[in-house]
Amino acid sequence: MRVALIGAGFIGSVHAANLAAHPDVEFGVFDVDADRARTVGERHGAVTLAGLDDVFDTSRFDAVLIASSTDTHAEHLRRAADSGLAVFCEKPIDLDLDRAREVAAHVAASGVPAMVDFNRRFDRDHAALRDVVRSGELGDVELVQLTSRGPSMPPLSYIAVSGGQMRDQAVHFFDLARWITGAEPVEVTALGAALADPRLTEHGDVDTSVATVRMSTGALVQIDCARRTAYGYDERIEVHGSAGMAESRRHRDGSVTRYGAGRIVEDGLHPGWFERVRPTYAAALDAFVTAVRDGVPPTPCLADGLAAQAVAEAATASLRSGRTEAVPSPGA
Structure with missing residues (x-):
């Protein structure tokens, strides 16, 4: 190609x-x-x-x-x-x-053929979690928790053109919620604050937020996002169902554990979001190339991009209004 x-x-x-x-x-x-x-x-x-x-x-x-x-x-x-x-x-x-x-x-x-780069769908553990959920092993999905935290504030020049935390950071997890559960978001309530850098309020943005989404099945999804941590980049997903629970855990940047007198020291988290998700970019590209070569529609498609963006728009509106907002139809 x-x-x-x-x-x-x-x-x-x-x-x-x-x-x-x-x-x-x-x-x-x-x-x-x-x-x-x-x-x-x-x-x-x-x-x-x-x-x-x-x-x-x-x-x-x-x-x-x-x-x-x-x-x-x-x-x-x-x-x-x-x-x-x-x-x-x-x-x-x-x-x-x-x-x-x-x-x-x-x-x-x-x-x-058109594909949008929601690369986190190509994370090995997130994909395995989806397979477990879609197999029915967990029963009916009732509660999903997704976390995206840190590690540090991007420049204010980036914040000014990013579209805000819901559109820039949380949107990946709105997409994952749809993809993992197979359900569509119906309404969202979001709370946020500029705790790491109060100057974000000048851009109408937040750096710390929680969004709760009601899905078409009745399942509840909670997504917490933070722009700053003191311990590295923290990304994880937990799905609770009527018959069990499964999780895609935090990734550490190593697997060595050191044991000493009165203490155990383990490797920490990746220093940044890119180090955590780097392999997913290559996997997404390969999926695109393979789909086009084989003549099948690549995924995630532009309709998936619109669906996640519709949730982000409703979440942004909720941040401003303080109310629960209906998710608009992505295609209307």
């Missing part, structure tokens, strides 16, 4: 390394910062593309991987669809839900 990568920032560089390592891929890279694109291209033996006309040239490429700034995703998705190129897009489709709906519908009408 010949892939054009748009974006050579942090996430673009992650994708570039995975594209270079994939045995069935060759790629080129474009960035509005030509020097940054050239650096990434030279590092991974990829051609540097001069402009977007090169990116969407179907004589050169079979697919586009969108890892550019959030405000460009919708534009690039539309152009990929119009060009007939398969497309793999970082979340979100667009920060505006109505525009995201319109672009997703346009891509669907074009018939091109």
Whole structure:
């Protein structure tokens, strides 16, 4: 597969390394910062593309991987669809839900394969947990607890354009809740505060939050998020059912335990979120390449992206209103 990568920032560089390592891929890279694109291209033996006309040239490429700034995703998705190129897009489709709906519908009408990078679905333990839940071993799902904490505050410049904690951080876990339970969110209540950095209130954002979601089955889902911890990055999921409980545990950065007089010392958590989820980016890319090669629709699809974003919109509204908010239909 010949892939054009748009974006050579942090996430673009992650994708570039995975594209270079994939045995069935060759790629080129474009960035509005030509020097940054050239650096990434030279590092991974990829051609540097001069402009977007090169990116969407179907004589050169079979697919586009969108890892550019959030405000460009919708534009690039539309152009990929119009060009007939398969497309793999970082979340979100667009920060505006109505525009995201319109672009997703346009891509669907074009018939091109399209996938959104909810990479946590490709975490080995999260996927195994889903298999347990879907097998019926736990009985009816009644309560789900998801945690995403830390490790440190991102720059305020990032916060200003992130869309807020619900849209930026919690959205991955809204998606996981749907994916694991097989149910749809109906309503959400969210509480939050700027405890790590009060300046977030200037951007209408929070750094510490709890969202409770009622699913279509009646099951309750609680998601707690924190931007700052003092102990590393903490991600875990617990599913309680009528016949048992299963969990995807915290990951440690090692498995050595040291025993001494009066104490036991174990390895701690990963220092950051990226170290925790790094393998999932390569797994998601491989799933996309395999699906396109085999002619099957890749997942998670843009409709999954819209569904999680609809919950994030309702949760953001709940933060502001202090009330429980209905989750809007993602496709309406």
